[in-house]
Amino acid sequence: MRMKKNYLFTPGPTMVPPEVALAEAQTMIHHRTPQFSQIFYELSEDLKYLFQTKTGEVFTLMSSGTGAMEACVANVLSHGNKALVVVSGKFGERWAELCACFGIEPISICVENGKAVNPADIEAALKKTPGITAVFTTQCETSTGVVHDIKSIASIVKKYGALMVVDSITGIGVHPFMMDEWNIDVAITGSQKGCMMPPGLAFVCVNSSAWAVIEKAGLPRYYWDFRKMRKELKDKTTPFTPAVSLVMAMKTAMDMIKKEGIENVWKRHARLAHATREGAKALGLELFAGEYASNVLTAIKAPKGIDIDKIIKKLRDETGVTFTGGQDELKGMIVRIGHMGYVNDFDVIVAIAALEKGLYDAGYRFELGQGLSTVQSLLVSKK
Known part of the structure; x- marks a missing residue:
C-alpha cells in the first residue's frame, strides 16, 4: 500500500486553500442579521474587483455556473427575441440549449473544436440578421482548452446595439477580464474555478448598460430574477436563503486574491x-x-x-x-x-x-x- x-x-x-476550508467551517450564523449582512456587503464589493467593474453590480447566486447561465437567458430575453450564440465546445453549446429551453431559437456560430471564434464571423452574423438582442459566448471553453478574444468580440457587439453576455466561469480569476473597459453588459463566473472555492456559488455581474433590457424582459423568472436581487442587494442581503458558509468562505478567498x-x-x-x-x-x-x-x-x-x-x-x-x-x-x-x-x-x-x-x-x-x-x-x- x-x-x-x-x-x-x-x-x-x-483545489481549495486551507484558509478557505476553515472559513467555511465556522459556526453557522443567521442570514438575516447585521453580522451576515456586513460579510455579504463586503464580499459583493470585493467581487467588483474580480470583474474589474465600478459601474456594475454583482449578484451572488446559490448554484453552479449553469444556474447563472440560465438566469442570464431568463433576464435578458423575451419571446420572439433573436439570440446569437458562439458554439465552440460543450459550454458554448449549453448557451444554445438554454435559449431553446425558453423557446428562443438561437442563431449559432459553430466553431471547430480546438479553435477560437473569429470575431469577424460574429460581425457577419450581426450584419446578416438585424435586431439580435443578445450575443452569448464563453471566454474560456474548458471542454477544449480554448480562450476567445472577448475584448475584440465586445467591441463588435457594441456597434450593433446587442447585449454582450459572457460565460467567464473559468476565465475570471485566470485571464484578464475588464468588465467596464471592454463594455461587457453581463458576465458570470463560478466559485469552483479560479476563485479557489468549493462548488455552490455563482456570480453575475450586471452592468448599468443592461438594465433597460432586463427591466422589460418577458421570459418567466422567479428565483433567478435580477430585479429582486438588485433590490435586496441595496439592503446588503439576498431575496432567498443564501449559502451562508460558502459566502463566508468566499470572503476569505477574495481576501487572498486581493492580497496577491x-x-x-x-x-x-x-x-x-x-x-x-x-x-x-x-x-x-x-x-x-x-x-x-x-x-x-x-x-x-x-x-x-x-x-x-x-x-x-x-x-x-x-x-x-x-x-x-x-x-x-x-x-x-x-x-x-x-x-x-x-x-x-x-x-x-x-x-x-x-x-x-x-x-x-x-x-x-x-x-x-x-x-x-x-x-x-x-x-x-x-x-
Whole structure:
C-alpha cells in the first residue's frame, strides 16, 4: 500500500486553500442579521474587483455556473427575441440549449473544436440578421482548452446595439477580464474555478448598460430574477436563503486574491500554463488548442495507440493525481490538465511528473524527466 496524497488538476472543482476550508467551517450564523449582512456587503464589493467593474453590480447566486447561465437567458430575453450564440465546445453549446429551453431559437456560430471564434464571423452574423438582442459566448471553453478574444468580440457587439453576455466561469480569476473597459453588459463566473472555492456559488455581474433590457424582459423568472436581487442587494442581503458558509468562505478567498493582486494572479496563471504546455511538448506531445490555448487548462492530444482514459483512471486511483479526459466526441482523444486557482510552481511540477509516469507505464517512450526538467527550467528562469 502507498500513501496517497490528492492533487486536483481538473477543469473544476479545483483545489481549495486551507484558509478557505476553515472559513467555511465556522459556526453557522443567521442570514438575516447585521453580522451576515456586513460579510455579504463586503464580499459583493470585493467581487467588483474580480470583474474589474465600478459601474456594475454583482449578484451572488446559490448554484453552479449553469444556474447563472440560465438566469442570464431568463433576464435578458423575451419571446420572439433573436439570440446569437458562439458554439465552440460543450459550454458554448449549453448557451444554445438554454435559449431553446425558453423557446428562443438561437442563431449559432459553430466553431471547430480546438479553435477560437473569429470575431469577424460574429460581425457577419450581426450584419446578416438585424435586431439580435443578445450575443452569448464563453471566454474560456474548458471542454477544449480554448480562450476567445472577448475584448475584440465586445467591441463588435457594441456597434450593433446587442447585449454582450459572457460565460467567464473559468476565465475570471485566470485571464484578464475588464468588465467596464471592454463594455461587457453581463458576465458570470463560478466559485469552483479560479476563485479557489468549493462548488455552490455563482456570480453575475450586471452592468448599468443592461438594465433597460432586463427591466422589460418577458421570459418567466422567479428565483433567478435580477430585479429582486438588485433590490435586496441595496439592503446588503439576498431575496432567498443564501449559502451562508460558502459566502463566508468566499470572503476569505477574495481576501487572498486581493492580497496577491489581480494582475499578479493573471501573470501567475500565464506563467504556469506556459510551463505546462512546454513540458508536454518536451515529451513529444501535441497540444489540442495550439495558438488558442487558455491559461485555465492544457488540453493534450493522446499519443497514437495509448488509452489515455485508462491512464487518467490509474493515476487518480493509484497516485491521487486527478486529470480529466475529453467530453463527448473528444472522449479518449485528449487529456486535460487544469492549472487554475490554488496552484503554484510545485503543483505544476507534480502534474508533469505524474503525466510522465502515466504515459511511461502505458508504453509511451521518451527520455524520463524531459518534461520535468523543461518545466523546472522555465519556472526558475521566468519568475
